[in-house]
Amino acid sequence: MSTEKMKAKITIHVNGRKHTVNVDPSMPLLYVLRNYLELNGPKYGCGQELCGSCMVLIDNKALPSCRLPVDTLQNKAITTLEGLVRKDGKLHPVQQAFVDQQAAQCGYCLNGMVISAAALLEENKSPDEEAIRTHLQRVLCRCGSHSRVIKAVKQAAQPISPKDKQTQE
Amino acid sequence: MKDTRETPSVSRRDFLKSAGCLTIAIPLFGNCWLPEAEKTFAEELPGSLNRQPQISAWLEVLANGKLRVYTGKMELGQGIRTAIAQVAAEELDMDMSQVEVHLAETGKTPHEGYTAGSGSIENSAMSVRYAAAAARQKLLELAAVKLKSSPAKLTMANGHVLVAGGKEKLTFAQILDGKQITDEVRLPVKLKDKTTYRLVGKAIPRTDIERMARGEQVHIHDLRFPGMLHARMVRPPAYSAKLVSLEESTLKKEFPGIVKTVVNGNFVGILATDEYEAMQAQAFLQKHIKWETGQNLPVEDLPTHIQKQATKTEQVKSKGEKPDSPSISHKASYFKPYIMHGSIGPSCAIALYDQSVLHIWSHSQGVYPLREAMSKMLELPPDQIHITGVPGAGCYGHNGADDAAADAALMAMAYPGKHIRVQWSREEEHGWEPYGSALSVDLEASLDQSGKINYYGSNVWTDSHSTRPGGDAATLLPARHISKPFQMQSAGYTGGGHRNAEPYYALPNLQIQAHFFEGPLRVSSLRGLGAYANIFALESFMDELAEKAGKDPLAFRLTHLEDERAIAVVKKIQELTKNEKRGKNEGMGYAFSRYKNTATYCAIAANVWVDSSTKEIKVKKMWACIDAGEVINLDGIINQTEGGMIQAASWTLKEQVTFDSQHVSSLNWATYPIFRFSDVPQVEVAVINRPQEKALGAGEAAQGPTSAAIANAVYQACGKRIRQLPIEAALRQS
Numbered sequence: 001m002s003t004e005k006m007k008a009k010i011t012i013h014v015n016g017r018k019h020t021v022n023v024d025p026s027m028p029l030l031y032v033l034r035n036y037l038e039l040n041g042p043k044y045g046c047g048q049e050l051c052g053s054c055m056v057l058i059d060n061k062a063l064p065s066c067r068l069p070v071d072t073l074q075n076k077a078i079t080t081l082e083g084l085v086r087k088d089g090k091l092h093p094v095q096q097a098f099v100d101q102q103a104a105q106c107g108y109c110l111n112g113m114v115i116s117a118a119a120l121l122e123e124n125k126s127p128d129e130e131a132i133r134t135h136l137q138r139v140l141c142r143c144g145s146h147s148r149v150i151k152a153v154k155q156a157a158q159p160i161s162p163k164d165k166q167t168q169e
Numbered sequence: 170m171k172d173t174r175e176t177p178s179v180s181r182r183d184f185l186k187s188a189g190c191l192t193i194a195i196p197l198f199g200n201c202w203l204p205e206a207e208k209t210f211a212e213e214l215p216g217s218l219n220r221q222p223q224i225s226a227w228l229e230v231l232a233n234g235k236l237r238v239y240t241g242k243m244e245l246g247q248g249i250r251t252a253i254a255q256v257a258a259e260e261l262d263m264d265m266s267q268v269e270v271h272l273a274e275t276g277k278t279p280h281e282g283y284t285a286g287s288g289s290i291e292n293s294a295m296s297v298r299y300a301a302a303a304a305r306q307k308l309l310e311l312a313a314v315k316l317k318s319s320p321a322k323l324t325m326a327n328g329h330v331l332v333a334g335g336k337e338k339l340t341f342a343q344i345l346d347g348k349q350i351t352d353e354v355r356l357p358v359k360l361k362d363k364t365t366y367r368l369v370g371k372a373i374p375r376t377d378i379e380r381m382a383r384g385e386q387v388h389i390h391d392l393r394f395p396g397m398l399h400a401r402m403v404r405p406p407a408y409s410a411k412l413v414s415l416e417e418s419t420l421k422k423e424f425p426g427i428v429k430t431v432v433n434g435n436f437v438g439i440l441a442t443d444e445y446e447a448m449q450a451q452a453f454l455q456k457h458i459k460w461e462t463g464q465n466l467p468v469e470d471l472p473t474h475i476q477k478q479a480t481k482t483e484q485v486k487s488k489g490e491k492p493d494s495p496s497i498s499h500k501a502s503y504f505k506p507y508i509m510h511g512s513i514g515p516s517c518a519i520a521l522y523d524q525s526v527l528h529i530w531s532h533s534q535g536v537y538p539l540r541e542a543m544s545k546m547l548e549l550p551p552d553q554i555h556i557t558g559v560p561g562a563g564c565y566g567h568n569g570a571d572d573a574a575a576d577a578a579l580m581a582m583a584y585p586g587k588h589i590r591v592q593w594s595r596e597e598e599h600g601w602e603p604y605g606s607a608l609s610v611d612l613e614a615s616l617d618q619s620g621k622i623n624y625y626g627s628n629v630w631t632d633s634h635s636t637r638p639g640g641d642a643a644t645l646l647p648a649r650h651i652s653k654p655f656q657m658q659s660a661g662y663t664g665g666g667h668r669n670a671e672p673y674y675a676l677p678n679l680q681i682q683a684h685f686f687e688g689p690l691r692v693s694s695l696r697g698l699g700a701y702a703n704i705f706a707l708e709s710f711m712d713e714l715a716e717k718a719g720k721d722p723l724a725f726r727l728t729h730l731e732d733e734r735a736i737a738v739v740k741k742i743q744e745l746t747k748n749e750k751r752g753k754n755e756g757m758g759y760a761f762s763r764y765k766n767t768a769t770y771c772a773i774a775a776n777v778w779v780d781s782s783t784k785e786i787k788v789k790k791m792w793a794c795i796d797a798g799e800v801i802n803l804d805g806i807i808n809q810t811e812g813g814m815i816q817a818a819s820w821t822l823k824e825q826v827t828f829d830s831q832h833v834s835s836l837n838w839a840t841y842p843i844f845r846f847s848d849v850p851q852v853e854v855a856v857i858n859r860p861q862e863k864a865l866g867a868g869e870a871a872q873g874p875t876s877a878a879i880a881n882a883v884y885q886a887c888g889k890r891i892r893q894l895p896i897e898a899a900l901r902q903s
């Protein structure tokens with residue numbers, strides 16, 4: 001084993017911006033996001049990819065960030081909860097639906113829920129309850145907010161304008 | 170903050186529509202049966218206010234005319250901040266956006282003990298209501314002088330006072346000339362007429378959810394300070410293990426970024442600039458440290474073990490006689506294992522020792538009691554300790570929050586001048602938190618000729634249900650590990666063990682006994698305390714007795730209930746489910762309880778599917794009908810009840826802390842599984858609002874009846890009576 005932890009300059013793309021950090025390349029993305037980029041969205045829950053608190057979007061796919069070495073992500077587009085907010089400050093439809101449905105108690109799981117739901121709606125514009133449950137399966141909630149989360153995702157999937165519908169069909 | 174609400178009625182309607190389409194709120198005013206002791210409510214000040222009667226302890230008028238409310242309670246995800254703002258805004262006719270709430274902080278907010286036992290509405294919100302009502306009278310008096318009018322001619326609206334019909338209006342700050350009200354709240358307090366409420370009783374949305382959705386700082390985990398250092402502890406491999414040696418020099422060589430290693434008896438902590446390095450060092454040290462393991466944990470059958478361990482017996486209730494020759498009698502034994510709080514965010518704390526003051530940021534449920542225990546552990550006077558409450562992840566009782574604060578304090582004292590952040594790992598939280606005690610319950614009863622219960626006996630075996638920091642330093646985990654260790658002075662609060670052991674049914678002859686043991690695992694309060702296991706036993710047993718009597722389970726309960734509010738929730742649950750079709754292998758189960766026998770009424774129904782051959786089980790849908798007296802925030806009660814059912818269903822089906830002779834072995838979500846989306850039932854909640862009754866906490870009411878409703882449904886579905894939790898494991902073994 002080396003006597004000193006080697007650091008390296010690593011560039012990642014987060015929420016549409018380039019960031020270069022000088023860190024141990026094996027550092028999981030979660031700690032880079034939280035401690036170097038000072039983002040609050042992704043949370044530490046287990047560090048074992050078992051709870052979903054740390055979810056982020058990587059090239060539009062929802063993945064836990066607590067074990068992903070940061071140096072494997074240099075060419076990926078990373079989006080966190082903060083990055084879902086529109087430029088004009090308006091919430092992403094999924095975020096808005098969580099607020100409307102009051103889909104949280106303590107809200108610690110909210111990040112994983114919103115990120116997973118946003119990824120789901122990217123690939124399936126009108127998921128049924130089964131699909132919602134399957135896609136959110138890896139995110140744990142201890143407060144029992146699940147039923148509201150399901151309602152929120154349904155709400156976010158709803159506002160399909162007639163135009164969208166046509167292109168879908 | 171911007172106010173996005175339209176007229177309250179419109180936004181409320183829209184909100185209700187979206188919050189739960191099947192939710193019903195039934196306001197009931199009439200006269201209800203009340204136990205003798207509760208009749209004096211209107212003539213008494215709420216407990217917290219009695220101890221701190223100054224209006225200014227609760228309310229502060231800000232220079233911009235807005236109001237800051239101080240509560241000694243913590244936001245735990247129950248939405249207490251909103252409920253408290255609602256009652257203040259209501260009494261003072263302000264808009265919700267004009268009221269902010271300051272959560273528990275030593276030296277700033279009232280001392281209100283713990284945020285626990287569903288007491289936040291009963292104590293804190295009611296104290297604020299009385300303080301705000303008293304402030305209203307004072308503001309009107311002072312404004313009358315300024316406006317050369319009389320209080321009766323003045324109106325109050327949107328944080329202003331004006332002569333009715335007049336133009337000149339004063340903000341609260343102008344009325345007070347920038348000062349605060351110095352009066353105390355004195356009886357009688359004139360409260361607002363409840364029929365004119367605009368906010369209380371409505372489903373006012375919480376504003377913190379939007380902040381969370383935006384990724385703003387809400388949780389303690391997201392607090393950052395310049396130059397903050399990261400601490401990690403290296404825990405012993407067992408409760409009573411002793412440190413033999415550790416290789417500090419290799420650690421330093423391997424991790425040059427380590428700022429300090431603190432070794433204090435069996436307490437070992439490391440401090441680093443970078444969090445990931447602290448974690449790597451922690452993992453490294455765990456391999457390069459030697460412990461002498463202490464006493465072994467018992468590995469025999471747990472129900473047998475705890476009954477053998479009992480050392481003290483308390484006669485909880487004794488009424489009448491056991492009939493000599495009953496026509497029917499029945500006996501059964503029930504068991505509930507150790508269960509964990511299992512917060513999704515492991516415990517976290519920040520501490521800074523600076524200029525002889527120790528500042529701590531903690532998600533503790535009681536900042537003042539924590540300060541007392543901390544003061545003893547550190548031998549530092551309480552006035553040199555300042556604790557600020559910051560919301561954590563949902564805790565549902567006493568978890569690792571206070572322990573993490575004590576860890577951070579020890580590290581900060583050893584390394585002054587820097588903010589030090591402690592973050593427990595998942596394994597630490599799973600392995601070291603104080604669990605909800607295992608309980609054994611033996612029941613027996615007899616029925617008379619008409620099929621009514623004429624004798625009921627309960628024997629409960631329980632450990633303590635609160636070992637919170639209340640001035641006893643040993644309640645803090647690291648205080649047991651430092652070189653001058655503290656020993657627990659008492660077993661803590663044992664009363665919680667027989668909570669709801671006595672049935673709320675009208676029964677002529679009763680014997681209730683509690684037997685106390687000191688079990689192998691660290692325990693403290695978990696949502697509902699002993700009520701969860703006692704109601705599981707009692708309400709399962711009620712179904713068993715109903716069958717013996719040849720009666721329908723709900724009708725059997727109704728013949729034993731006298732309190733109309735209890736009857737109302739049972740009838741409501743009956744009505745909610747009467748048209749439910751039961752599919753193949755499905756069963757419907759019911760249960761009822763009045764929490765603590767003095768608080769919230771709750772009836773639960775569960776529709777459960779069981780495959781007898783594969784032993785698979787699924788809770789498909791649950792219903793609750795809840796009466797928590799006067800509703801403050803309708804959506805708050807619904808949210809707590811939905812969540813309570815889902816969490817309790819998870820406890821009931823899946824959960825048990827496991828351990829071997831060394832230590833706890835269920836150290837992650839794979840070995841301690843809880844409900845995921847595929848397990849979660851549909852939920853529906855009906856709330857009975859009784860505006861003229863005392864407002865009660867609703868957070869713990871669903872836990873007990875949920876367990877029995879599920880067990881009863883399993884029986885209906887497949888004919889198997891499960892008396893040992895968790896049900897999935899018991900069913901597999903059956």
Ligand code: FES
Nearest residue numbers: 045046049052066
């Ligand atoms: S923290 Fe990453 S899955 Fe739990």
Ligand code: FES
Nearest residue numbers: 105107109141143
């Ligand atoms: S809302 Fe608390 S963990 Fe989901």
